[in-house]
Amino acid sequence: MKALLEKLQIKEVNFGACAGMDAWQEDSEGRELISYNPTDGKPIAKVIQATEKTYEKVVSQAAEAFKTWRMLPAPKRGLVVRDLGQALRDYKEPLGELVTLEMGKIKAEGVGEVQEMIDICDFAVGLSRQLYGLTMHSERPQHTMYEQWHPLGIVGVITAFNFPVAVWSWNAAIAAVCGDVTVWKPSSDTPLTAISVQNIANRVMADHGLKGIFNLLVGFGSVVGEKMINDKRIPLISFTGSTKMGERVAEAVARRFGKTILELGGNNAVIVAEDADLDMAIRTILFGAVGTAGQRCTSTRRVIMHKSIAADLTERLVRAYQQVPIGNPLEEGILMGPLVNVAAVEDMFAALEKVKEQGGKVIYGGKPLPEKGKQFVEPTIVKMPSQTEIVHQETFAPVLYLIEYDNLDEAIELHNEVPQGLSSAIFTTNLLTAEKFLSHEGSDCGIANVNIGTSGAEIGGAFGGEKETGGGRESGSDAWKGYMRRQTNTINWSKELPLAQGIKFAD
Amino acid sequence: MAKNNITLETTVEELVEKYPKAVGFLARHDVRCIRCGEPLWCTLGELFREDRVENPQLLIVELNKFLRKEKQT
Numbered sequence: 001m002k003a004l005l006e007k008l009q010i011k012e013v014n015f016g017a018c019a020g021m022d023a024w025q026e027d028s029e030g031r032e033l034i035s036y037n038p039t040d041g042k043p044i045a046k047v048i049q050a051t052e053k054t055y056e057k058v059v060s061q062a063a064e065a066f067k068t069w070r071m072l073p074a075p076k077r078g079l080v081v082r083d084l085g086q087a088l089r090d091y092k093e094p095l096g097e098l099v100t101l102e103m104g105k106i107k108a109e110g111v112g113e114v115q116e117m118i119d120i121c122d123f124a125v126g127l128s129r130q131l132y133g134l135t136m137h138s139e140r141p142q143h144t145m146y147e148q149w150h151p152l153g154i155v156g157v158i159t160a161f162n163f164p165v166a167v168w169s170w171n172a173a174i175a176a177v178c179g180d181v182t183v184w185k186p187s188s189d190t191p192l193t194a195i196s197v198q199n200i201a202n203r204v205m206a207d208h209g210l211k212g213i214f215n216l217l218v219g220f221g222s223v224v225g226e227k228m229i230n231d232k233r234i235p236l237i238s239f240t241g242s243t244k245m246g247e248r249v250a251e252a253v254a255r256r257f258g259k260t261i262l263e264l265g266g267n268n269a270v271i272v273a274e275d276a277d278l279d280m281a282i283r284t285i286l287f288g289a290v291g292t293a294g295q296r297c298t299s300t301r302r303v304i305m306h307k308s309i310a311a312d313l314t315e316r317l318v319r320a321y322q323q324v325p326i327g328n329p330l331e332e333g334i335l336m337g338p339l340v341n342v343a344a345v346e347d348m349f350a351a352l353e354k355v356k357e358q359g360g361k362v363i364y365g366g367k368p369l370p371e372k373g374k375q376f377v378e379p380t381i382v383k384m385p386s387q388t389e390i391v392h393q394e395t396f397a398p399v400l401y402l403i404e405y406d407n408l409d410e411a412i413e414l415h416n417e418v419p420q421g422l423s424s425a426i427f428t429t430n431l432l433t434a435e436k437f438l439s440h441e442g443s444d445c446g447i448a449n450v451n452i453g454t455s456g457a458e459i460g461g462a463f464g465g466e467k468e469t470g471g472g473r474e475s476g477s478d479a480w481k482g483y484m485r486r487q488t489n490t491i492n493w494s495k496e497l498p499l500a501q502g503i504k505f506a507d
Numbered sequence: 508m509a510k511n512n513i514t515l516e517t518t519v520e521e522l523v524e525k526y527p528k529a530v531g532f533l534a535r536h537d538v539r540c541i542r543c544g545e546p547l548w549c550t551l552g553e554l555f556r557e558d559r560v561e562n563p564q565l566l567i568v569e570l571n572k573f574l575r576k577e578k579q580t
Binding site (some may be wrong): 055160161162187188189220221222225226241242243244245248263265297339340341342343344345346347350351353394396423 | 518519520521523524527528530531532534535539540541542544545546547548549550574
């Protein structure tokens, strides 16, 4: 572990506020935060959290940096992001390992997350030459009309523990080519991965003679987060977290007419139709429900299965769950690690009590695994008689609800009944069923898939969801527009002053 | 009488950091401190109001009792 931390420049005690190389903000008045390894509960390292003073320094420096960064042509900004992607390639293995060490997802997923960072950097480099605006034909003679996209300023990026580095990069790489600077508040469960990323970004910024483009503030949400969402110097807050917190963020930012990108809770379902390829469905459900120990926003939480295949699917799912190797996520062959902290374990078992009260039957799992460690649990399958209140809630743990249906309309109704709308999938070999699911009378989610699962999105598509998921879009497609402001320009190259709509005024 | 460590002014983040077992106790009283694995940013008083706890003061007393008992075991 020591060698890994040294490679990533993590010290025993680290400062948590930074605006670039040699710009770590030291304030001994900051509260100490200990980062624990969820596998064995032992401390990894400490972080001195941001204070009011260091917050002010970082945000002021970011605001200054924006003034010069926005003047650099976008393709030149892309070169900085290209080098960031290159640096991440160099650190892919150790950074991925640190993700695993600090939050408990298996190493293949930790390294995969860093690959996602590299992918979005590559995407952003290309994007830096494609920040297109439309041109329109003016209704007035000898007039030209078009729109341009300008940078916004500081983007506040608030991320959760479950994707401690990828979500930052979705925002930071895109924001950077758009001409924005970012201030990042990571989860208090994963401050060390954030400090490692900041160290990498610092070197890239320094190579280009820059600082203040990528900035970091480690601190409690009730301290640093509240300051960010109420800070008028931060025109955009990109928040990843719960619906409940999203409400608070949206209200505070809207009160000052700022913008938000909200990526909130999911309650993702897979519909398994009577004609589905069950082998594919089972592998997908297993990855979606057990991967990252059920702690992804896109984790599969519900299986809505046709009555005719329900018994077979259930039996095979239970068999698949029995074979899941659980243990130290750094070890080869392990498929499920611990939950992120003891509180998450508490939350899971409190939810399972409610499941039983509401008529659910645990058909696999449902117990802690203290012999493996305090934060290990059995992945759990629950048969529900209907979608009761607890099924409508997102429990951030490996709990999978099974529900049966008779016909496709009923399946879609059950699917859309929950308040969240992030990701969805259907398994079917019938084209008509697939198309109906993807149509406007089908899934109401931001992501809808056929014959692949609810998680494991690529960076090229826009990521986000509807309803209580918040409506924000990050990552690929045209999500970049959220990081810029649109300006409509009209240029009169005539000697007259015609008004729109043919209005005559003081002619 | 034992002093109450936790008050309505305690932040949820502080509670979750220091007393993670409180999460299960409160969830059984229909108060959820963590969502999507992350603690809420408010105080317990604010959370109790939002979750419509009828007698917030009583729940705080019960929570402190629970945590004292947990400490002893």
